[in-house]
Amino acid sequence: MSISRRFLAPVVLPADPTCSVLRDAVVDVGPDGRIAYCGAASAAPAIPDDIPRTHLSGILAPGLVNTHAHSPMTLLRGLGGDLPLMAWLQDAIWPAEARMRPQDAHAGMVLGCVEMLRYGVTTSAEMYAHAEQVVDAALLAGSRVLVAPAYFDLPGGDWRADLAAIGKWIDADGLRFGPGERVELCYGPHSAYTLPPEALQATAEEAAQRGALVHIHVAETLAEDVAQRERHGSVPQLLCTSGLLDGRLLAAHAVHLSDDDIRLFAESGTGVAHCPGSNAKLASGTASLHALRAASVAVGLGTDGPASNDDLDLWEEARLAMMFCRLTTGDPLALTAADAFLMATSGGAAALGRTDIGALRPGNWADLIHVSVDGPHFATGLDVEDGHLLANLMWAAGSRAVTDVWVAGEPVVENGETVRVDRVAAQRAAGEAAARVI
Structure with missing residues (x-):
């Protein structure tokens, strides 16, 4: 070579x-x-x-691998900062996002890429609307990105059309494209509590046809998916019966899992995005990292959105992961510095089902x-x-x-x-967009 x-x-x-x-x-x-x-x-x-x-x-x-982010939310940083998750989403975040225009999301994503690149985060798995603008912003900054356009079953939404649009995009541009294959397209069903089971099943079928990753929020809080647990036993069990565990799946948060849930993830090869900072700030709990790792589940680190963290610093997530894992187990060796470094790099790549990033090896x-x-x-x-x-x-x-x-x-x-983006100009553009959206 x-x-x-x-x-x-x-x-x-x-x-x-x-x-x-x-x-x-x-x-x-x-x-x-x-x-x-x-x-x-x-x-x-x-x-x-x-x-x-x-x-x-x-x-x-x-470069570090951020396995779960909503980076255009740099525009919403600090909004509803003292609210629990559901009130934060319904009363603060979703109304603001409804006012967000495509160009606003672009400005927010450019600033997010600038922030991550300066922190050494070269890859992020993004779940957000305005996906074309997210892709364009990442290419502008030179970042690597896995983009999962988010869809819901909410008033005014049409998950069937959103699902079909993702498949059409992949069929047109390919699963990966751009200079250095910087972009990978994924499916982004928001969660089991914002979509009916038929949407999850349809997602599994569409993604399987294309070998695409499905990026979904799973069991972030106890209160969010009570109905799904009552009907199906657990969210991972619902994902199993829907067929999502048969393909490439990234479960974001995965805080409230039983031993059986962890076994399902291990057997299916499901990846988990561990987001200790966001989960702590919103008092959602902390994932059973030690149990997940003991079961050989592929676990990476995620920042979540910069409005629920409130930064995109994956090094901080690594420190929090070490501290929380040691605290919950009472074992200072439960997660070492070497373990945390690998979670932030090759472990994150494994959680995304990628073998071409996250490690320095030929190819x-x-x-x-x-x-x-x-x-x-x-x-x-x-x-x-x-x-x-x-x-x-x-x-x-x-x-x-x-x-x-x-x-x-x-x-x-x-x-x-x-070097590709003027940081000061990016901050100014994001500030102007944030003032309008908020």
């Missing part, structure tokens, strides 16, 4: 299953934007002198982040044992230490600022 750029760093974290820490390592990127080599510099293939080389001073790692997309060690968070430097280095990265450094980001080998953040 030909090489178009070589990255050299004192530490590379490939996010392989053992969470290896490679010292004095190299990542080579081909002209197609995919990784050609990742490993020790001493074993790297010889390349011509005219191949560009990028010498980094810190840690080179995969994967070169979605890379450079974490600076020039700061108090790495006062001990890089010459420490591996566990100490990972602890400093996950507990102390986080998003503030990300300086440079590449997606499919192309620079999207340099020295902490986005």
Whole structure:
């Protein structure tokens, strides 16, 4: 494989299953934007002198994978901030979203992409309306995105038409498209409590025909789906009888699950998006992360929307996941720094059913982040044992230490600022849209 750029760093974290820490390592990127080599510099293939080389001073790692987001909600940040979930949705969020125009969602998504890229989040799984604007905004910023247009069975809505429109879009443009296959189209049934069982079954059939991911909210609070639990036993059981567990499924939140529910998810290969920050803010509870992981359910991290979190910082979600998992189990080893790093990278990719992102291995997309060690968070430097280095990265450094980001080998953040989008202009446009919507 030909090489178009070589990255050299004192530490590379490939996010392989053992969470290896490679010292004095190299990542080579081909002209197609995919990784050609990742490993020790001493074993790297010889390349011509005219191949560009990028010498980094810190840690080179995969871009983080946000498995559940509603990023255009940057416009609604702080709205109804002290309300429980259902009141927050019905009294604050949904009325504001009804006033949102396509161009408003575009402005909100651009700002969301800017925020995530600056934090080292290169991929996000988005569930939202105005999906074409969400895609256009992500491509503008250079992000990677899985877009699930949301649909409901609510007054004025038509879930059948919305479902058919997604299939028509996939058939026209393909499941993945854009430079570096930056866009993947998915199905976004909002939840079991906002759609009838026939809609879930129809979604399962349509998605199965196209090999598409279905992205759905599951058991976020105890109060939201009482009727579904009474009729079907549990929301996962309803998803099973509807056929959704037979295909690619991403269950967002999955807070209130029984042991049988977790077993269903494990047996079906369902992925879970764990959103500890949003679930804590809205007092929804915290998912049984330890039990999910023990059952070998693929679990990634999600921020949820920036109006229920209220940011898009996946490093913060990793810290919260570690703290909550340790607190609920009483075990300080229940979720280690290495575990959390993998959840934010390769684990998130696995939850989405993706094998081409989230890890630095040949053939994967070169979605890379450079974490600076020039700061108090790495006062001990890089010459420490591996566990100490990972602890400093996950507990102390986080998003503030990300300086440079590449997606499919192309620079999207340099020295902490986005290069494709003017951050100040994006903030101004989002502010104007937010003033009108709110």
